[in-house]
Amino acid sequence: MSDQSQYNTDTGTDIQTQPVQTDSADQVPAGQQSPSATNNTSMVYCNTCGKDMARLAESCPSCGAPNPLAKPKQSEKSMVPAALLCFFFGALGFHRFYVGKIITGILMILTFGGLGIWALIDFVMIIVGSFKDSEGLPLKR
Template sequence: MGMVFCRGCGKEIHSTAVTCPQCGAPQGNVVPQSASSKRILPAFLLCFFLGCFGIHRFYVGKVGTGILQLITLGGFGIWALIDFIIILCGSFTDSDGNRITQWT
């Protein structure tokens, strides 16, 4: 861990700096959020066809909310519709909080 030059102003900064303390320019060394091993396509299809039963939530490991969706028929369809939209937007997460990013 040494020193590097800022991408914005050229000032010497520590290599682990997320932004330059002088100019505030982002340095591009932000640690990305880990991705899930689950895939979007199965979650999408399960939500589309069986969303009212919460099967897509069981697939990603969210058993507790899967049971709630099963009992309430997907929150009377509203909860399942919201999950469907979130899956399409790529913001759906698994039980560990990791974003599901890959389609296949």
């Protein structure tokens, strides 16, 4: 018998087995993480199917399972408090402090909300949903 076949004692026949595929660089079985791949932060393995996917992908391209490492699509900050802060304290920039835009919040205090124009523009942007937090994410509705 060769090293690639096994003898089945139940049926009395030879069973052909396939050799294990390996990654040529590190000689580890395919589907497992190689030692050099641990430093690569752009790819991760899907918990469901075990295939490679981008670290920031929403879901696995092979099986469609959600990726828990993916960046959220919305801010943790809500639109309602931002709108209320902008409506009542827009000239002081409180809504900008709320969403994490500290520098522009200070500038709004110094200019009294751009004499009200900047605060009005921000209020409209918050209401229509185009206002973003300090990380560039839209506010949660």
